[in-house]
Amino acid sequence: xxxxxxxxxxxxxALKELKALKTIGFTYLKGEQELNAFIxxxxxxxxxxxxxxxxxxxxxxxxxxxxxxxxxxxxQCAMHGAQFRINDGFCQRGPCRGQSLVGIEVAICGEIVIxxxxxxx
Ligand code: FES
Numbered sequence: 062x063x064x065x066x067x068x069x070x071x072x073x074x075a076l077k078e079l080k081a082l083k084t085i086g087f088t089y090l091k092g093e094q095e096l097n098a099f100i101x102x103x104x105x106x107x108x109x110x111x112x113x114x115x116x117x118x119x120x121x122x123x124x125x126x127x128x129x130x131x132x133x134x135x136x137q138c139a140m141h142g143a144q145f146r147i148n149d150g151f152c153q154r155g156p157c158r159g160q161s162l163v164g165i166e167v168a169i170c171g172e173i174v175i176x177x178x179x180x181x182x
Contacts, residue, residue: 066170069178084128099128109167110150114138115160
């Protein structure tokens with residue numbers, strides 16, 4: 062029997078859509094503040110981060126839902142090219158080397174990807 066969705070969750074997208082696009086940007090509320098974020102699907106795993114480069118705080122994507130390098134091996138900032146590991150958001154190349162993206166807790170609930178209520182506090 063599948064786990065029930067937690068109370069207060071926010072739907073991000075259909076799992077099928079994420080598998081097709083590989084990365085999807087979205088917004089969520091943390092307290093009263095609306096934050097940009099994105100999810101990445103890679104090899105059956107899902108990773109989510111705030112969409113804010115540690116270098117200057119700008120959003121990372123170069124087009125809607127485009128967060129990865131051309132070879133899709135790293136998350137890449139469109140501004141100055143910082144590269145972050147997909148699995149933990151650690152910056153391994155670029156001006157903010159050694160810093161990390163801020164992770165977000167997400168889950169799969171049935172056939173949808175959700176952001177967990179804990180991120181809203
Ligand atoms: S703003 Fe992201 S690398 Fe400079």
